[in-house]
Amino acid sequence: xxxxxxxxxxxxxxxxxxxxxxxxxxxxxxxxxxxxxxxxxxxxxxxxxxxxxxxxxxxxxxxxxxxxxxxxxxxxxxxxxxxxxxxxxxxxxxxxxxxxxxxxxxxxxxxxxxxxxxxxxxxxxxxxxxxxxxxxxxxxxxxxxxxxxxxxxxxxxxxxxxxxxxxxxxxxxxxxxxxxxxxx
Numbered sequence: 001x002x003x004x005x006x007x008x009x010x011x012x013x014x015x016x017x018x019x020x021x022x023x024x025x026x027x028x029x030x031x032x033x034x035x036x037x038x039x040x041x042x043x044x045x046x047x048x049x050x051x052x053x054x055x056x057x058x059x060x061x062x063x064x065x066x067x068x069x070x071x072x073x074x075x076x077x078x079x080x081x082x083x084x085x086x087x088x089x090x091x092x093x094x095x096x097x098x099x100x101x102x103x104x105x106x107x108x109x110x111x112x113x114x115x116x117x118x119x120x121x122x123x124x125x126x127x128x129x130x131x132x133x134x135x136x137x138x139x140x141x142x143x144x145x146x147x148x149x150x151x152x153x154x155x156x157x158x159x160x161x162x163x164x165x166x167x168x169x170x171x172x173x174x175x176x177x178x179x180x181x182x183x184x
Contacts, residue, residue, distance in 0.1 A: 005052030007034065007163055011072040014084050016159045017095070018068055021086055024154050025062035031175035032058035032166030038075045058166040059175075068162075 019025075034053035054075035060068040071081060083096030091102030100111040123129045131141030141147045165181045172180075 006072040006074040007056035015162050016155050019155050019158050025066050027161055027178040029061040029175050030165030030169055032169040034170045060162050
């Protein structure tokens with residue numbers, strides 16, 4: 001039996017990415033709903049043992065008033081979702097395609113950045129920039145004492161808490177406290 005669908009397979013990356021960008025805030029409450037509603041040939045469903053959600057949504061409330069919403073799907077009647085984003089009272093950033101949005105002199109401002117050029121420049125100007133090219137390079141650089149260890153364990157635990165919280169919220173049919181998630 002499978003443990004999870006789109007929320008585990010793809011959501012793990014999006015949740016962890018946003019948690020890291022937000023500084024891994026403390027989870028307070030979680031609400032969510034999962035769906036397995038897309039029509040499928042009954043014989044194919046029986047033969048495959050397909051038993052996981054194809055669409056999962058959630059809302060997470062953090063300490064300090066931050067919220068995160070997530071929608072993950074691998075079978076939905078829609079072409080695609082926009083990339084992840086972080087928005088606040090002074091502006092917003094969309095991660096893919098990258099864009100910066102704010103107000104300047106009471107005028108809406110939308111900005112883009114050539115991330116490939118920025119990456120090339122950072123690599124030529126910053127001594128330890130290669131430490132962030134991959135998880136393996138980062139680990140080696142940490143062992144060499146060149147850079148501090150990224151909080152990957154903390155991000156992973158918070159990501160799992162959120163994913164399990166969405167499933168638990170769906171099962172109970174209500175918003176839950178983080179402490180209600182098994183193993184929290």
